[in-house]
Amino acid sequence: MKDNEVSIGAQNRNKILNAAEKEFALNGFKGARVQSVADRAGLPKTNVLYYFKSKEVLYVAVLDEILRIWNGQFDSATAEDDPAAVLAQYITDKMEISRTRPYASKIFALEIINNAPNLDEFYTGQIEWMNGRVAVIQSWIEAGKISVKDPYCLLFNIWATSQHYADFSAQITVLKGKKFDKAAYKNATKELISLILNGCGLTVPNEYR
CATH class of the missing domain: 1.10.357.10 (Tetracycline Repressor, domain 2)
Incomplete structure (x- = not known):
């Protein structure tokens, strides 16, 4: 069960990072929205903020x-x-x-x-x-x-x-x-x-x- 949870967590992080990559590229840091990243990733906004506490943290992770x-x-x-x-x-x-x-x-x-x-x-x-x-x-x-x-x-x-x-x-x-x-x-x-x-x-x- 623990391995499965780790796998799901890794998958979610990758989905979020891929979605954020597109969002930041298209809208820049100021124009990007966490909700838009969540929508692109097909995940709730709360999930995005669970893995990345803020837009700034997410942006640094993408870089x-x-x-x-x-x-x-x-x-x-x-x-x-x-x-x-x-x-x-x-x-x-x-x-x-x-x-x-x-x-x-x-x-x-x-x-x-x-x-x-x-x-x-x-x-x-x-x-x-x-x-x-x-x-x-x-x-x-x-x-x-x-x-x-x-x-x-x-x-x-x-x-x-x-x-x-x-x-x-x-x-x-x-x-x-x-x-x-x-x-x-x-x-x-x-x-x-x-x-x-x-x-x-x-x-x-x-x-x-």
Whole structure:
């Protein structure tokens, strides 16, 4: 019974977080309503407030989830790893998140545009993460494995190009004349991997061509 209760609790939290992701992306923090999140999740408002005590707590939880899924496997990359394989997979992961979780990217973009008022407590962890990833890339540079001068610029460019497909999806749809579907994402991912890796003096691994 206890395991079942835990499972139901986890399911409800996921429903709420998914609903909140869409609500915050469409309406921003100020315009979002807990009742609307509950309606999207198909749960009573009291259930939402049982798991997340306020709109602020829920919003922070959504931001935390966004940062968690974005970092992914790149968290464990080391100086000994092949930079081509690591970066190709990181770009693939980022593009897949843009395809499957576009609202997550839009929430983060809105937060940054508004001077990140709710990200103060996250920045300490993110700075530590960034320092660790920059150190790995710098070790590749010093070992002559990658022709990049600034690790920060490399990461910023990966973020900018991959998240563009989520944040500017409406523009892409208009300019392409049709919705950017799964096949289009697959082709765009290959192009992006090729552009970035070739720019870094790396050969694209066969499985990413």
